[in-house]
Each structure stands twice: as C-alpha cells, then as structure tokens.
Amino acid sequence: MRLLNFKLLVEYDGTEFHGWQSQRRERTVQDEIVIALSHVVPQQKITLIGAGRTDAGVHARGQVANVKLDTPLPPEKLQRALNAYLPGDVRIQNVELVSENFNARRDALKRQYSYSITAAQPVLGRHYVWPMQYTLDKDLLRQCAKCICGEHDFYGFAKANANVDSTVCQVETSKWVLSDPLWIYRIVANRFLHHMVRYLVGTMVEVARGRYSLVQFCSQLDGNPESITVYRAPAQGLVLETVSY
Numbered sequence: 001m002r003l004l005n006f007k008l009l010v011e012y013d014g015t016e017f018h019g020w021q022s023q024r025r026e027r028t029v030q031d032e033i034v035i036a037l038s039h040v041v042p043q044q045k046i047t048l049i050g051a052g053r054t055d056a057g058v059h060a061r062g063q064v065a066n067v068k069l070d071t072p073l074p075p076e077k078l079q080r081a082l083n084a085y086l087p088g089d090v091r092i093q094n095v096e097l098v099s100e101n102f103n104a105r106r107d108a109l110k111r112q113y114s115y116s117i118t119a120a121q122p123v124l125g126r127h128y129v130w131p132m133q134y135t136l137d138k139d140l141l142r143q144c145a146k147c148i149c150g151e152h153d154f155y156g157f158a159k160a161n162a163n164v165d166s167t168v169c170q171v172e173t174s175k176w177v178l179s180d181p182l183w184i185y186r187i188v189a190n191r192f193l194h195h196m197v198r199y200l201v202g203t204m205v206e207v208a209r210g211r212y213s214l215v216q217f218c219s220q221l222d223g224n225p226e227s228i229t230v231y232r233a234p235a236q237g238l239v240l241e242t243v244s245y
Contacts, residue, residue: 003068005102006078008033009094010050010063015127015236016089018056020063029054029090033065036085040078041071051104051243052111055195057235059128062112062242066104104243110172112188112241115201115233119181129182130201130237136183136208141176143214144204145185148174152221157200157230158193167193186241195232202231 010033018026022034030048037046051064073081075095082092117130148171155167173188185201207217212228219227 001070003070003100005066005068005098005100006075007096007098007102007104008065008067008082008092010060010065011091011093012060012063013089013127014054014057014059019054019058020050020060021053026056029060029063030065032086032090033082033092036082037067037069039085040073040081041069044070049104051108052192052240054238054240055198055235058238058240059236060240063240064104064108064243064245066098066102068100107245108243110188110190110244111192112173112186112244113192113197114187114239114241115185115197116237116239117183117185117201117205117233119183127236128239130234132183132205134205134209136205137210138176138178138183138208140208140214141178141183141185141204144207144217145174145176147214147218147221148187148200154193154196154221156220156224156227157196157203159195164193169193169196197238198233198235199230201237202233203228205233206231 012029017029020029022028022030030050034046034048046067048065048067054060075097079092079095116128117132119132121131151168151170153168158167169189169191171187171189173186175186177184187197203217206212207214216228
C-alpha cells in the first residue's frame with residue numbers, strides 16, 4: 001500500500017454542526033468528511049487531521065485538513081468525488097498533494113478569524129452575525145483591538161479548563177472594520193486558545209457599551225486575568241478565514 005498525503009481546503013456552514021472535532025453522538029464536520037472518504041476509498045483506515053477545532057455553530061471559509069490515502073485518483077477527481085458524497089453545508093474547495101510529513105495542525109504558522117456583528121436585526125443571514133442591541137462606541141472598539149496586538153498571555157480570555165502547555169499567543173493583526181450596519185473584527189495570530197476570539201469580542205463589546213474601561217480590558221492582557229469578568233460572544237458570528245503555512 002502506497003499512501004499519498006492530500007491537503008484539503010474545506011468550507012462549511014457550522015450552524016447545524018457540533019463543531020469540527022469528531023464526537024460519538026453529535027454531528028461534526030470531521031465525521032461528515034470521513035464518511036465521504038469512506039465511500040470514495042472503502043476499506044481503508046482514515047485519519048483526518050484538521051488545522052483547528054472550531055466550536056459548535058462556528059463557520060469556516062478556509063479550514064485545512066490532511067489525510068493519507070491509497071488511491072489512484074488525482075487531486076481534482078478526489079475533490080469531485082468527495083463533494084458528491086458531502087452534504088450541502090460542507091464543501092471541499094481544493095485538494096492538493098503534499099509531502100508525506102505535512103500535518104495540517106502541527107505545521108500551521110498562523111490562522112485568521114473574523115467575527116461579524118450588526119446593528120440590524122436580520123432574518124436572512126442571521127446565522128452568520130451577532131445582532132447587536134446595544135449602542136457601541138466605535139473608538140473604544142478600535143482601541144481595544146489595538147491593545148490586543150503583540151505578544152500577550154491570553155489566560156484571561158480562554159476557557160478555564162483549556163488543556164494547553166502555554167496561554168501566550170503572538171497576535172499579528174487585530175482590527176475592526178466598521179461599515180454600518182456590519183462591523184467585522186479581524187484577528188491573525190500564531191495560535192488561538194479555546195473560545196479566545198469569542199471572549200475577546202464579547203468583552204470588547206462590554207467596553208464599547210460602557211460597562212468596563214479600556215484600562216480594565218488591557219489589564220486583562222497584562223497579567224491581571226481576573227481584573228474583569230470576560231463575556232463570550234455567540235458562536236454564529238465567528239469564521240475561520242485562512243490557515244497559513
């Protein structure tokens with residue numbers, strides 16, 4: 001058996017998924033792709049590795065995964081075959097052959113997420129934004145985002161029981177693009193902690209609506225992880241945009 005390593009670019013609507021990671025009793029993106037693979041390459045052990053474990057309700061335009069298969073199918077035919085078996089809320093946007101040592105999770109250098117909020121109360125598109133009922137100070141949002149850039153210990157903006165070796169992340173980009181009624185937060189970092197972006201966005205909103213000061217927010221990033229209570233934004237506004245290698 002000669003195994004080839006395929007890199008998959010995956011897009012999905014996370015609304016009806018219980019996240020990326022395989023779970024015994026819940027519908028997940030990873031399981032759907034593995035099921036499709038089992039139809040295309042039957043009777044093979046399939047280990048699908050994703051670049052990130054998005055939560056229930058979180059979407060992706062640029063999730064990356066890799067899988068080693070014994071198949072004569074070239075990448076473009078494998079892509080078409082997989083999409084024929086996948087449901088409408090998951091799509092393989094590209095397939096390419098990579099070196100046998102490539103690992104989608106381990107080799108990722110940085111990831112980009114976006115989070116969208118809106119002052120409108122949409123019916124169409126409601127699964128992709130956080131409808132905002134508060135009046136927010138745009139300047140405070142920008143200042144909060146600026147404070148996030150650089151290297152910080154994000155312990156205070158992560159799920160309490162997150163099992164990680166380090167809570168320090170290097171943030172390359174952190175900014176709000178404000179164009180009424182849609183406001184989009186964009187963040188690029190070398191790594192992310194569990195719920196980190198949602199906690200950052202939720203707490204920035206608390207600052208922008210006047211519940212916390214900018215000083216308190218920045219203090220949460222500078223070694224005082226219990227200076228304020230952080231708030232988690234809803235899942236539906238979050239999108240994994242790209243993974244860089």
